[in-house]
Amino acid sequence: MTLTANWSYPTAIRFGAGRITEIAEACTAAGITRPLLVTDRGLAGMEITTRTLDLLEAAGMGRAIFAEVDPNPTEKNAAAGVAAYRDGGHDGVIAFGGGSGLDLGKVVAFMAGQTRPLWDFEDIGDWWTRADADAIAPIVAVPTTAGTGSEVGRASVITNSETAHKKIIFHPRILPSVVICDPELTVGMPKSITAGTGLDAFAHCVEAFCSPHYHPMSHGMALEGMRLVKENLPRAYADGSDLKARAHMMSAAAMGATAFQKGLGAIHALSHPIGAIYHTHHGTTNAVCMPAVLQFNRPAIEGVIGDAARYLGIDGGFDGFCSFVDNLNVSLGIPASLTALGIENPDIDRIVAGALIDPSTGGNPVEMTAQNTRELLLKIV
Template sequence: MKLTANWSYPTAIRFGAGRIREIGEACVALGMKHPLLVTDKGLARLKITADTLDLLEDAGLGRAMFAEVDPNPTEKNLEAGIRAYREGEHDGVIAFGGGSGLDLGKMVAFMAGQSRPVWDFEDVGDWWTRANADAIAPIIAVPTTAGTGSEVGRASVLTNSQTHEKKIIFHPKVLPSIVLSDPELSVGMPKAITAGTGMDAFAHCLEAYCSPHFHPMSQGIAVEGMRLVKLYLPRAYEDGGDLEARGQMLAAAAMGAVAFQKGLGAIHAISHPIGAMHNTHHGTTNAVVMQEVLKFNRAAIEGRIGDLANYLGISGGFEGFFNYVGELNAALGIPENLTTLGVKSPDLDALVAQALADPSVGGNPVEMTAENTRALIEACL
């Protein structure tokens, strides 16, 4: 089966091997004449990035790049990116990379025309209406990992470098107008990143599926997203050049980000502060805490997980699914607990406080309190 398609849900997605060659045409379609490519420091040195800059230059669009992006992007990275955007007199952003590059690229396009500080647009109530929507620059997203799904998201995660808190910044127009989803760009992903990003996609789908909120469309997408991860993540992990597996994982990642419009939960409520304070890889952290969160939520989700296990071809209901997650983590080389991941001498009081303040808390099937959240984090350690 040929994996090539044009999708308009949730935005215009040009999916398939080699679609990066349409980058110039995509820029023209959005009226960009001098775009800024935003990516992370590691990707900036790779051939796929140089090749993309060549394509832009060949199309008469220059080859401007900003790459001062940390693995967990901060407002300092954002300030530098905005400065590069304004000084270069750019008229749009190409957000290129994994979650960090995509999230920061979207924020540069969002904030370059705003006058208020970025924290004024946190995903709280209707704070997004404070923004000048007309000043948001056009965005093209090019994912090179299959995890966050930020290419189809209306928000970005930004770490406050002063408080070490991760904040979700939201605006409907932060959703990229065009996505180039090309599995050839993800072929060079190291095994550890393939595993961590793949489990991030799985966590998005799983938490959306378990969320008590009503969103049948996201519910269905979450189920199929998990099926794709089950089938194709082990293949992508074992053979990085398996284009079918890489493509299906890109699809699963996008599906996870669409699905979590239904809500996230304790997995993300814990992994956000852990990542902010200990600089761990987000998707890998999600995978590490996943089994403990399943146990934490068991009373509320046991029947639903049983249905999911049946759909995925996993026998044994909740127990079978729980064991499957553990076996998948082990096969992917995921650390057994947060301590093994590198979380040493954590400030439990701060972690609990930040977890309970995280927006993901509202989507957890079991109410999270200071007492049970502390016990949950201790179990993850």
């Protein structure tokens, strides 16, 4: 089977090894002639980034880059990116990188033409309608990890630097116009990032599959996404040059992000405030939280997880699935607790308060309260 395709769900996706060479063509398709490439500091000087800039320059599109992006991007990063966009006279954004570069790039394109402050567009009710939709710049997204799936999302997660709360900025038109999923760009990921981002994709699929909301398309996609992670993440971790495994993980990442339209849950509700306060890697934090959250939700998900286990070829139903998750974490070097992750004496009250106001709580199969969320968090510490 040749792992090359053109997809249009949920947006136009150019999938396959080597397809970064189509970056200028993708910009043209999106209506961009003077792109600003937005990425994080770590990627700014890497070969995959300089090569992409070379391709843009050769096509007469310049080589503008903005890389002042924190691992958990903030409103300050967004303001600086918007200033760079406006000062450079750009007409579109290439969001390039892992979750931080993708999320910040999308927000730069979104905010470049707005007059209201960023937090006016938080994902609350119909706040997104406050935006001037016609002023949103076109976006081409290029993921360089296989985890967040932000390349196929209609939202970005931005940390409020003053309150240390992660906020979701939403608008239907920040869904990128064109996505290039080139697994060759992920070959250089360190093992720890391969593990953390891959388990982020797995967490998206697990939580979407368990969400009580009705969305059968996402439900089926979440199940197949779990299978792709189960079969390919250990391979990609063991051999970073395994392009077939890398390609399947890129698919799983996009599938997980599409699936969680059905909902997320306590894993993300906890990892968002933990990451905002302690600056931990999002996917790794999800993986640390997952075993305890599965047990927390057991009364509501034992049957559906049993169904997933059968599909995945895991014996033992719910308990077998949980054992699989535990063993996968160990095999990928995931810390067993927040303390092992490097967080000593975490502020329990602050994390619980952040979790209860996180939008992900609404998709958890078991209602989250101050008391049971505190008890859950204490099992992760």
